[in-house]
Amino acid sequence: MNADFKQVRDTLVVRISGELDMLVADQLRQEIDRRLDNTSISTLILNLEKVSFIDSSGLGVIIGRYKKVSAQQGRMYIVGACPPVEKILHFSGINKLVPLYRSEKDVVSN
Secondary structure (H helix, E strand, O other), X not given: OEEEEEEEOOEEEEEEEEEEOOOOHHHHHHHHHHHHXXXXXXXXXXXXXXXXXXXXXXXXXXXXXXHHHHHOOOEEEEEOOOHHHHHHXXXXXXXXXXOEEOOHHHHHHO
16 A cells, blocks of 8 residues: 545545555555644545555544544545445445545545
């Protein structure tokens, strides 16, 4: 797993690639939390375009960040999930909490 972080004003975009599983979930969680805690982020966008696999640990990272951002009256979005990952997001019910979009551009235009 590799993650690229970009902050534009009050929005943090995290572009993740590779597998989001138990081997990397804690590291990703810590890195996102550090940025959320030390900046004035009100919108978190997780770009999963290049994520090939996600397990329950990865889902836990997403749900935990959703709770953290929501507790601060912020918003969170997931973009670019490939069909197998999107299917897992639907089965887990995450799509009912966090809106799914095709691209970062779609989030901005809505």
